[in-house]
Amino acid sequence: MSQTAAQKPASTRERLLELAEQQVLQKGFASTSIEELIAGVGITKSGFFYHFKDKNDLARALMQRYLEDNKRQLDDTFDRAAELHDDPLHGFLIGLKLFAELMEKVRDVHPGCIAAAVVYQDQLFDAEVRALSAEGFLAWRARFRNHLQRIADRYPPKLPVDLDTLADTISALVDGAIILSKALKDGKALPAQITHYRNYIKLLFEP
Amino acid sequence: MSQTAAQKPASTRERLLELAEQQVLQKGFASTSIEELIAGVGITKSGFFYHFKDKNDLARALMQRYLEDNKRQLDDTFDRAAELHDDPLHGFLIGLKLFAELMEKVRDVHPGCIAAAVVYQDQLFDAEVRALSAEGFLAWRARFRNHLQRIADRYPPKLPVDLDTLADTISALVDGAIILSKALKDGKALPAQITHYRNYIKLLFEP
DNA sequence: TGTACATCAGTGAACGCGCGTTCACTGATGTAC
DNA sequence: TGTACATCAGTGAACGCGCGTTCACTGATGTAC
Numbered sequence: 090m091s092q093t094a095a096q097k098p099a100s101t102r103e104r105l106l107e108l109a110e111q112q113v114l115q116k117g118f119a120s121t122s123i124e125e126l127i128a129g130v131g132i133t134k135s136g137f138f139y140h141f142k143d144k145n146d147l148a149r150a151l152m153q154r155y156l157e158d159n160k161r162q163l164d165d166t167f168d169r170a171a172e173l174h175d176d177p178l179h180g181f182l183i184g185l186k187l188f189a190e191l192m193e194k195v196r197d198v199h200p201g202c203i204a205a206a207v208v209y210q211d212q213l214f215d216a217e218v219r220a221l222s223a224e225g226f227l228a229w230r231a232r233f234r235n236h237l238q239r240i241a242d243r244y245p246p247k248l249p250v251d252l253d254t255l256a257d258t259i260s261a262l263v264d265g266a267i268i269l270s271k272a273l274k275d276g277k278a279l280p281a282q283i284t285h286y287r288n289y290i291k292l293l294f295e296p
Numbered sequence: 297m298s299q300t301a302a303q304k305p306a307s308t309r310e311r312l313l314e315l316a317e318q319q320v321l322q323k324g325f326a327s328t329s330i331e332e333l334i335a336g337v338g339i340t341k342s343g344f345f346y347h348f349k350d351k352n353d354l355a356r357a358l359m360q361r362y363l364e365d366n367k368r369q370l371d372d373t374f375d376r377a378a379e380l381h382d383d384p385l386h387g388f389l390i391g392l393k394l395f396a397e398l399m400e401k402v403r404d405v406h407p408g409c410i411a412a413a414v415v416y417q418d419q420l421f422d423a424e425v426r427a428l429s430a431e432g433f434l435a436w437r438a439r440f441r442n443h444l445q446r447i448a449d450r451y452p453p454k455l456p457v458d459l460d461t462l463a464d465t466i467s468a469l470v471d472g473a474i475i476l477s478k479a480l481k482d483g484k485a486l487p488a489q490i491t492h493y494r495n496y497i498k499l500l501f502e503p
Numbered sequence: 504t505g506t507a508c509a510t511c512a513g514t515g516a517a518c519g520c521g522c523g524t525t526c527a528c529t530g531a532t533g534t535a536c
Numbered sequence: 537t538g539t540a541c542a543t544c545a546g547t548g549a550a551c552g553c554g555c556g557t558t559c560a561c562t563g564a565t566g567t568a569c
Contacts, residue, residue, distance in 0.1 A: 271416075272415045341557090350556075351557095
């Protein structure tokens with residue numbers, strides 16, 4: 090993961106996906122035309138259909154790529170935090186801090202979340218793509234629920250809370266903050282909201 | 297606002313807006329075709345262009361209508377709460393409870409937030425529509441910031457927090473919960489997340 | 504009370520363009536024997 | 537080492553349809569005098 094690692098030349102398929110992701114987050118899926126993608130990448134239209142069976146196949150590939158990248162990033166962050174502190178509560182609080190810092194580095198405005206973008210255009214996609222998007226949210230729930238369970242086992246919460254919805258709170262906050270960040274062109278919304286989640290966890294569990 | 301009030305016959309323009317709102321929240325703006333709208337409402341295409349100068353004019357009207365309805369709903373809720381309790385903290389906590397209950401009544405899945413939907417397709421809209429969307433988020437910020445200021449004046453927060461971003465937290469949580477609700481077809485996500493916000497405020501300010 | 508004109512809420516036909524998709528074909532590289 | 541075939545990564549031309557937009561026109565209702 091070194092910054093200076095030889096940059097692999099990026100396959101045509103990968104370049105199509107990368108460009109499509111940008112466009113989808115800015116204009117939505119329907120307005121992201123194949124015509125534009127091939128112009129950006131420098132191939133002909135039939136070249137596109139060599140890589141993707143049809144437009145929905147592109148959407149499916151886009152979602153899968155996004156979910157994998159996303160998982161890798163979160164694994165990195167929270168694994169690193171877990172190494173820094175044994176205690177589940179403090180390890181998690183450190184993880185959230187690292188996560189907020191990571192989101193701060195995405196300078197400018199956050200480009201967006203593909204899973205969230207799909208939700209506001211869901212009639213455009215086939216069942217498989219919608220299922221992938223739902224899967225993404227459930228993966229976040231499972232991940233954070235797992236942390237919260239271990240915390241709650243050691244530190245009883247100050248108020249009665251449901252751990253599933255408390256796990257969902259971070260999804261909601263991140264996706265909501267991305268929307269705020271885009272609407273107000275404010276690069277700080279995401280780290281700020283993650284920090285509020287961290288505060289809430291602290292107040293709720295810290296003895 | 298009585299349920300049994302004579303239902304006004306709803307002008308063609310209003311019916312177009314209502315249908316457009318539904319479609320935009322499900323498929324996005326680009327895929328909401330004028331053709332479909334007029335078929336649903338039962339006029340011809342030129343009839344549509346009598347009511348709206350072009351498609352962006354429809355978007356503008358949609359946003360304005362949404363923001364007005366939204367403001368009215370929140371005014372109702374929090375004004376009612378303020379009447380029930382003088383203390384700024386407890387008045388606000390009651391308001392949040394009423395708000396959560398209101399969102400629980402929107403049975404099924406929440407249809408969505410027009411201001412959030414615009415953000416993920418913003419290249420489709422002209423500057424005026426984008427500005428309206430940003431205005432919507434700033435109105436929420438101002439509203440909640442105002443409540444929080446009066447609370448913080450009386451009850452010092454347990455952790456150092458920025459009141460602007462804490463006001464934005466409710467926007468983020470609501471828009472994020474709507475996305476969750478749509479993705480997972482879960483009608484309870486919205487009231488659950490509003491309740492977490494209420495918990496956070498309680499833990500943060502309650503002596 | 505009647506006439507003239509204006510406004511409202513549309514109709515009907517036509518337009519051109521961009522879109523996703525298909526199909527037959529191709530030149531370069533890889534693999535089996 | 538040479539030949540035959542397969543796979544990879546595309547090209548080029550054509551398709552038909554749906555879309556947003558324009559324009560000249562219309563019948564019903566409202567208003568001024």
